[in-house]
Amino acid sequence: MSRSGSDGGGEVEVKRVFIGAGCNRVVNNVSWGACGLAAFGAQNAVVIFCPQTAQILTTLPGHSASVNCTQWFPSAKFAFKAKHLERHYLLSGDADGTIILWELALLSGKWRHVLKVPESHKKGVTCFTGIMVSETVAIFASTSSDGTVHVWEVTFPSTNEGDCRLLSLESLSVGSKPMVALSLAELPGNTEHLVLAMGGLDNKIHLYCGKRTGKFIHACELKGHTDWIRSLDFSLPIWTNGEAKNILLVSSSQDRGIRVWKMALRGFSGNYLGAIRKEGISLASYIEGPVFVAGTSSYQVSLESLLIGHEDWVYSVEWQPPTVAAGEGIAHQPQSILSASMDKTMMIWQPEKTSGIWMNVVTVGELSHCALGFYGGHWSANGDSILAHGYGGSFHLWKNVGVDFDNWQPQKVPSGHFAAVADIAWARSGEYLLSVSHDQTTRIFAPWQHEATSLSGGDSWHEIARPQVHGHDINCATIIQGKGNHRFVSGADEKVARVFEAPLSFLKTLNHAISQKSGFCEDLQLGVQILGANMSALGLSQKPIYVQEAENETADRNGSDSYDTLETIPDAVPVVLTEPPIEDQLGWHTLWPESHKLYGHGNELFSLCCDHRGNLVASSCKAQSATVAEIWLWQVGSWKAVGQLHSHSLTVTQMEFSYDDKLLLSVSRDRQFSVFNIEKTGTTDEISYQLLAKQEAHKRIIWACSWNPFGHEFATGSRDKTVKIWAVENQSSVKPLLTLPLFKSSVTALSWVGLDSKKNNGLLAIGMENGLIELWSLSINRTGDGNIAVLGATAAPVARLDPVMCHASAVNRLAWRNPEKNEDFSSMQLASCGADNCVRVFDATSHAIVDKNLANCNFGPEETSIRDTAAEEEKKCILPRLARWQS
Incomplete structure (x- = not known):
């Protein structure tokens, strides 16, 4: 960890706590490596997660387009060759045709960008396949929608100081119908020759043969499928009587069928006719296919089996990874195939012991x-x-926990949004984090106190509820502050804001999650009569399920079979979760009921905020005229519209109430900010409002704003790459205090947290369009007499987060967790969300900033780097598996 060289010695240490992300909805996006880690693409980030702990470890920035596919070296298939490897490698390909190779050092857990494959595809990469021919040499092939297949040899360094070497072996043009599935293997009995199977839009499987040095030629075609080929996978050579003479290829298609092909070594091509003597009559002998020649050997292809069982497209098939028997150096290929289909099922197929017919043994x-x-x-x-x-961008993990028989049970997995995350908000006391996304869902993430699997030793974060499943992209949300039940308002690509209230099932789940803390009030559950919510079949509203109705319905079903009909059994059954939920539970059983709809805006909702007392909610929508760009004020409780604020001429991008709720700040695409005075009139709930100040503050769109928690100072951030600090004077005017140095990218998110009210200092988190996040120390200088006036402000950077910790694309929102009473301000949590589909939570520790010796908070301009704990986290996950393999 590098440290600041300033005289003050100020330093902020930032640790990554949690990453939530969903998987890009494309085939071939996920790869499970021999190191025990899985990789997938989330928008343009490569995400690494540990299935053992259900936690995302890190993200790798580098792609400028959506990541389509990943491939480990060695993959799970070649885990038997990975026992002594200190470094593993990962390929990732994106929608622009870029291919990047990454290196993971197992012992340190550190990642390194190794190289970008040159002369790669002109269009999106759709599939990888690769084999390890030795511990330091791998051969891989890639295909793309540009109609080409490239084959490469990569040599990994044998020492820590070496570099990877890349050699292009072949570039194949497959014509106007591109290939979407690949598999590569060494031929049995002829390891100097490789066979490459490819399939795609012409419904055929094409086999290419070539030496390890390249020069692949088209060997033959395998016909049988009646729709697009979706997946191909070669087994390892099948050993019989100490010799490897056969290799199997499994293929799947959109015709819902799976086919197993056998390639048998028949002998030398010079004496081929004498070698084709059938050793016995079998089903495969009647379905023999073509013969192809590789070097001096020839191979007979035959259809081994046709597997029928799925009811929809079969997107993937994969052989079970080989096993190495104790005392033997030969890897044995289990006769077991895993298939995954659009019919929402995965199946494991194995041949019956007596007849040899392939059967579905697990679903x-x-x-x-x-x-x-x-x-x-x-x-x-x-x-x-x-x-x-x-x-749904989701993962589903099953583990065989049976001893004497198979018993596959669902396991916890990471989860998150599968489209850009537009907004986040902390609960009133910071118990959970709510996020909304263009994937049309609202999700709640929280630390689960009982979980001991957290890699950092603290709480383990999980998605604990999915309150809203909508029909439009959701753009904004705000938690309603103040007393009472947990409530939030969300706005989507419709002209209506919707109000949701926490049901009893969620309150009890939350109580389980934070049971180690004494701050949660169980009395809140007593007045809640709604158990959960149900989605109506033909609408977007989520209807409440009342406690009494659910009890009566359960009793009716238990008392009489006549009630077991589709009309009387609700689709959604609210559940109280005593451990982190899996996808099936989240998707349907954790909905919140919708209590109100707020009508008034003329276009899609864009921004929402709530005051700190929980009395008012402000909303804005997309606008290209002054009449549509008005800000609506809604009274919490009655949900009446109590004001329309006119000031801007284009979309209001963000709003925020000052911490004393007297002022409302708004910023807009029209490059102006507005400050409104908000007052409650008399003892009634009526309010009065007036425009205090309006000013063109930046040269480009203003994306973000944030108030100083200790006063009427605020910050604005803009596309012009600047952040400016302003002060409201005498409730009548606004004056500029400070402009921070020009940033390298557009500023898209701001969040200001106070550290010491006596010294008027705090931290400003700044998020940018390139995904990076910086923390700046801000100190406001005021006069000490009766007429308090702001004299100026000082600022200094105290932390620039490592790009590996940050987002891979634009930061959409930043939010500091609401500090609890008597909480130490030296350690706080910062949440962020971005266009890379990720929700992130960081711990920021800053003992130096609140130190008594730093009275003026005058930090030097030097950069303070961050200690990234990803290395330690990944090391804890990887080393146990590594030790088990080595033993």
Whole structure:
């Protein structure tokens, strides 16, 4: 960790606490490596997570387009070759055709950007395949919608100081119908030759043969599928009588079928006719396919089996990773295939012991009302777990916990949004974090106190509820502050704001999650009569399910079978969760009921905020004229519209009430900010408002604003790459105090937190369009006499977060967790969300800033770097598995 060289010695240490992200909804996006970690793409970030702990460890920035596919070296298939490897490698390809190679050092847990593959594809990369031919040499192929397939050899360094070397072996043009599935293997009995299988839009499987040095030629075509080929996977050579003569290829298609092909070594091509003597009559012998030649050997292809069982497109098939018997150096390929389909199921297929007919022996799946199913399924390296990723950007993990028989049970997995996260808000006392996204969902993330799997030793964060599942992209949300039940307002790509109230099932779940804390009030549950919510079939409203109704319905169902009909059984059954939920529970059983709709805006909702007493909610919508750009004020409780504030001429991008709720600040695309005076009149609930100040503050769009918690100073951030500090004087005018140095990217998010009210200092978190986040110390200088006036402000950077810790694209919102009473201000939590689909939480520790010796908070301009704990976290996850393999 590097430290500031300033005289004050100020330093902020930032630690990553939590990352929530969903998977891009494309095939081939997920890869499970021999190191025990899984990789996937979340927008343009490569995300690494540990299935063992259900936590995302880190994200890798580097792609400028959406990540389509990933591939580990070694993958789970080659885990038997990875026992002594100190470094593992990961390929990632994006929608622009860029391919990047990353390196993971197992012992230190550190990641390194190794290289960008040159002369890669002109269009999006759709699939990778790769094999380890030795501990330091891998061969991989990539395909793209540009109609080409590239084959590369990569040599990994044998020492810590070496560099990776990349060699182009072949570039194949496949014509106007691109390939979407690839698999690469060494031919049995002829390891100097490789076979590359590819399939795509022409419904055929094409086999190419070539030496390890390149020069691949088209060998033959395999016909049988009647729709697009979606997945291909070669087994390792099948050993019989100490010899490897056969290799199997499994293929899946949109025709819902799975086919197993056998490639048998028949002998030398010079004596081929004498070698084709059938050793026995079998089903495959009647379905023999073509013969192809590789070097001096020839191979007979035959259809081994046709597997029928899925009811929709089969997107992926994968052989169970090989096992190495004790005392033997030969890897044995288990006869077990995992398939994943759009019918929401994964199946494990194995041949029956007596007849040899392939049968479906395990079926697992999702029973939610998700419209579509799984994009892919993957084995763990030891074959005891299977992982699927689905249409909802979600993961589904099952582990075989049986001893004498198979018993596959669902496990916890990371979760998050699968589209840009537009807004976040902390609960009143910081118990949880609420986020809304363009994936049309609202989600709640919270630390689960009982969980001991957290890599940092603290609480383990999970998604604990999905209050809203909507039909439009959700753009904004605000938690209603003040007393009473937990409530929030959300605004989407519709002209209506919706109010949601926490049901009893959520309150009890939250009580389980934070049971180690004494701050949660169980009395709140007593007045709540709504158990949960149900989504109406033909609408967007979430209807309440009352406690009494649910009890009566349960009794009716238990008393008579005649009530077991679709009309009387609710689709959603609210559940109280005693441990972190899985996707099936989140998607349907954690909805919040909608209590009100707020009508008034003429366009899509864009911004929301609530005052700190919980009395007023302000809303704005997309606008291109002054009449539409008005800000509406809503009274909490009665939900009447109590004001329309006119000032801006274009969309109001963010609003925020001052901490004493006397002022409302708004910033807009028209490059202006406005400050309104908000007053409550008399003992009634009526309010009065007037425009105090309006000023063109920046040269470009103003994206963000934030108030000083200790006064009437505020910050604005703009596309012109500047942040400016302003002060409201005498409730009548605004004067500029300070302009921070020009940033390298547009400023898109701001959040100001106070540290010491006596010294008027705090931290300003600044998020940018390039995804980076910086923390700046701000100190406001005021006069000490009776007429308090602001003299000026000083600012200095105290932390620039490592790009690996930050977002891979624009930061959309930053929010400091509301500090509890008597809480130490030296340690705080900062939440962020971005266009990379991620929600992030950081711990910021700053003993120096509140130190008594730093009276003027005059930090030097030097950069203070961050200690990133990702290395320690990944090390704790990886080393146990590594030790188990080595043993």
